[in-house]
Amino acid sequence: MFSKEEALQIKKDFWIAFAEAYPRKWLLYNTKIKDVTFKFYVDNKKAQVLLDIEPKDEEKRKIYFEKVFSLKTILMEEYLEEAIFERNYYLESGKIISRIWVEKTGISINNKNTWETIFAFFNENMDAFERFFYENEDYIKDLEINT
Known part of the structure; x- marks a missing residue:
């Protein structure tokens, strides 16, 4: 078990190593769609x-x-075949959001031997998610176009 300080240092080291391994600007909060x-x-x-x-x-x-x-269908056939969709996802805080995600298990931020696997997973899947978003951005953003 790690102390609080050690756990924080591991997280910090992890994210620094990821940024060094994959030095690019990710879309993340810059979707231009609020929330x-x-x-x-x-x-x-x-x-x-x-x-x-x-x-x-x-x-x-x-x-x-x-x-x-x-x-x-497009997302799963062309970008992320293992995407999970959840219309009502409950956060620990009790807040309900909608979430679409992909997941890799059997790894740990606390095990540096799995970091490369995590980095590759992040890079491959976030890149695919971003390409999907950019390809469909106008449709997703426009609230006037109904599904």
Whole structure:
């Protein structure tokens, strides 16, 4: 078990190593859609590449999710064949968001021997997710176009 300080240092070292291994600017929060963001997540059991849809306006959240969901076949056949879609995903805080993600298990941020595997997973899947988003961005962003 690691102390709080050691765990923080491991996280810091992990993200620095990732940035050095894959020095590029990721889309992440720059989707130009309020409260629609791409995220990397890793803990001591899994790594995930996420698209979180979390507008406070429930109707907007529903519309954005439905738009991406309507492109599910394209996303899974051409970009991320193992994508998971969840319309109502409950965060630990109790907040409900919509989430689309891919996941890799059997790795750990605390095990430096798995870092390269995590980095490659992040790079490959976030790149695919971003390409999908850019290809379909106009449709996803436009709330006037119904699904």
